[in-house]
Amino acid sequence: MAEDEWVTILPSFNHPTMHFISGDIGPFEVSIPINVPLWLAITLKKRKMCNIKPPSWMTTENIRSLVQREKSLEGFQQLPSLHLMEISFEILKYASEDLIASNEKDIDELRVAIEDLFYIRNHKIRNGFVTLGTEDISLSSIKLNGIQSMELNNIRPIFTETLQVLAEFDKHIDSTFQAKKF
Template sequence: MAFPLPRGLTPSEIGFLAEMEMVTVVPRQRLEGLELLGGPIEPLVPPQRASLPLWLALLLKRQRRANIMPPSWLHPEPLNLILEVESQHPDYRDTFSPPPPLPGQPSIRDDGLAPTARPQYTPDGNRYYASPPFLPQNTAQAEGFSSRDPPALPFHWVEMGNMMLESASDDLVEPDQIRRLLKDLREVRLAKMRAGTDVLDAAATGGGGVALTGVGAMEVGEERGFLTGVVDNLRKLGASKEQARREQMAEQRANGAYDGAQDEEEEDYMEF
């Protein structure tokens, strides 16, 4: 008998997708170009920077043929700022810090501007909108971050941080501090996800959805079972209350104490 697969993606599958993120490398020796499924890779010439998929960058790093430049958010100072926003900022006590803007979107500090994603085109001329991991959210930026555009966690921040700490810790600035900050961030954001029982109750009764703006891929994958389990149990509780109400109404009809106005309430009541 085959066991049913879990809902959604498993952590290993999420990590596999994160390996397609583009990162910046500094080659240590000349390497010929490659033809990959995701597109051609230009020849690597030291000390010129190049953008490579994370899986290829990690392979070259293990072979000591290239160094990986950490993205602008994977440094102690920006991680400290993000942790401060997540834990102390009054606007984000129950929500998550905003993610990086999509290509073509205005800065999150540009008030009054409607965000509009910029479309991209295939060689055949078909229009599409890129999404992680096909966005340059983990490439190294020469200018780093500024007060106008504060650092933000990308969609695959958990996987990216763990892989860099495991395979390229010598390319990071103060890796021990980065490891501690990433752990603190995961704990703070996990507590936020598990504290929204009121929102989950409203979602289970048809009163709205659960806002997950800014939540990473691994966070969604790890908490999917908890969130869906809570919603399913709340729906079962709501269904039992509805059944008890119907039985009470049937008893009132049998005893002649039924009020016809309750029919209208029953029509407006949403069944689970």
């Protein structure tokens, strides 16, 4: 899950190591960078107890580069994080001022670049479903390499139903072929 991805924060408080089910985190010292799960970073940010250092890939320049590469590929490129979309949206929602502090000049431009990347990839997914219905494709040839977990969650209901229909169709074709064989 995206909330379990680790990000760097700059705490504005001192605190000994915190003990969680998932493990120990800390100690926390004012302005000393520390890696924490995104969920903790967001919780601390909401309480004004830290600044979040955005991941190195989260710049307008880097995202625009990903957009251009995505446009040029037929399939999906491997993105710098499996949860790029969710992490980006969370940081933009709760810590956009921290992006400015990290020299990101135009938050709106970054947001648009991320949305462009999301749109292009979703367009490829939709076109892939159209292709499933029009081309001679077997179930074993469907590949989702490089797809984000958020994208997979968005298509899961449709994809599951489509795969069931294709499996039934394959069974019907196989039984028809076997019947004609004898």
